[in-house]
Amino acid sequence: MKKLIKLLGISLLALSIVACSSTTTNTDSEEPESTVETTDAETLTVSATLDPHSKILEFAAPILKEQYNIDLDVIVLDDYYVFNKALDSGEVDANYFQHVPFFDGEVESNGYKISNVAGIHIEPFGFYSNTIKSIEDLEDNSKVVISNSIADHGRILTILEKAGLIKLADGVDALNATTSDIVENSKNLQFIEVKPELLTLAYENNEGDLVAINGNYAIQAGLNPTIDAVILEQADETNPYVNIVAVQQGHEDDAKIKALVEVLKSEDVKEFILSTWSDGSVIPAE
Numbered sequence: 036m037k038k039l040i041k042l043l044g045i046s047l048l049a050l051s052i053v054a055c056s057s058t059t060t061n062t063d064s065e066e067p068e069s070t071v072e073t074t075d076a077e078t079l080t081v082s083a084t085l086d087p088h089s090k091i092l093e094f095a096a097p098i099l100k101e102q103y104n105i106d107l108d109v110i111v112l113d114d115y116y117v118f119n120k121a122l123d124s125g126e127v128d129a130n131y132f133q134h135v136p137f138f139d140g141e142v143e144s145n146g147y148k149i150s151n152v153a154g155i156h157i158e159p160f161g162f163y164s165n166t167i168k169s170i171e172d173l174e175d176n177s178k179v180v181i182s183n184s185i186a187d188h189g190r191i192l193t194i195l196e197k198a199g200l201i202k203l204a205d206g207v208d209a210l211n212a213t214t215s216d217i218v219e220n221s222k223n224l225q226f227i228e229v230k231p232e233l234l235t236l237a238y239e240n241n242e243g244d245l246v247a248i249n250g251n252y253a254i255q256a257g258l259n260p261t262i263d264a265v266i267l268e269q270a271d272e273t274n275p276y277v278n279i280v281a282v283q284q285g286h287e288d289d290a291k292i293k294a295l296v297e298v299l300k301s302e303d304v305k306e307f308i309l310s311t312w313s314d315g316s317v318i319p320a321e
Contacts, residue, residue: 076104077105078106079106079291079294080110080127081127081295082109082110082117082118082122082127083109083112083131083132084111084113084132084251085251086252086255087158087311088132089109090311091156091299092131093109095107095298098298098303099295099298105294115137115184118133119133119138119147119281122147122282122283123147123148125283129281129295131278132251132278133279133281134186134275134278135151135154136186136210137187138281140184148284148285149283150281151281152281152296153300155280156318157278157318158317159316160187160191160194160250161247161260161263161266161267162195162248162266163245163265164243164245164246165238166241166244168265170199173200173245174244177225177243178242178243179227179247180228180237180242180243180245180246180247181226181227183228183229183230185213187231187249188212189209190210190276192212192217193209194268197269198266200221200222201224202218214226232252234247234248235255235258238256239256245266253316254316259314261314261315280296304319305319
């Protein structure tokens with residue numbers, strides 16, 4: 036990995052996933068004939084979070100090798116704010132970790148020359164607690180720990196509004212809502228912001244009565260969203276928070292990028308997602 040990721044000193048695990056991977060694919064399912072052509076063996080480097088992104092890529096790796104002669108090298112990171120910087124500087128070919136509002140916010144704030152090339156899956160957001168079993172048990176002045184990523188705030192507040200805990204101002208764009216848009220907060224909930232990667236630690240340390248945790252971090256911490264969440268986001272294929280593959284501008288039509296997208300959107304990968312996360316914590320996008 037080049038200098039940026041080395042110098043940042045973040046928690047990193049490099050997984051080189053090559054053709055000899057023991058992962059098997061469903062050879063019985065019929066896939067449409069590929070429209071992507073590759074010749075000499077190439078390496079495709081993709082950064083991803085551990086769960087579920089790297090596991091999906093690991094499953095896709097032998098398919099990429101068999102069908103396109105591409106060796107997939109996955110770099111696992113846990114700091115959201117490193118991914119797009121590394122992609123923009125050309126240290127990786129693609130990344131797979133973020134939803135559309137986060138991507139749009141990063142591009143607008145930092146001027147990154149990167150593109151969204153495909154939506155792959157959705158991870159429902161959940162609120163977890165070690166102190167209550169249902170929202171009816173939530174007391175006045177309870178602490179709610181949320182991500183400090185502004186791109187997550189609209190999603191988090193919309194879930195709380197649908198649960199009847201707050202009300203947002205009329206006319207506010209739900210995707211861009213912030214805590215300043217709350218006009219009713221009958222329980223006087225106190226919001227505490229921490230880095231996304233520290234949310235599960237906040238949950239384990241009982242730092243809040245409710246902790247809003249994105250699906251990938253919840254899974255990584257051993258939580259089952261449909262069982263453990265006090266409040267769980269309703270998710271379907273129309274959800275704007277679909278997780279995407281991003282690449283540098285100008286590389287959207289590279290053969291190896293098109294091959295990656297084709298495999299990740301294949302029926303084999305969709306079936307893998309549905310069977311691996313049969314609890315609905317991860318669902319494939321259409």
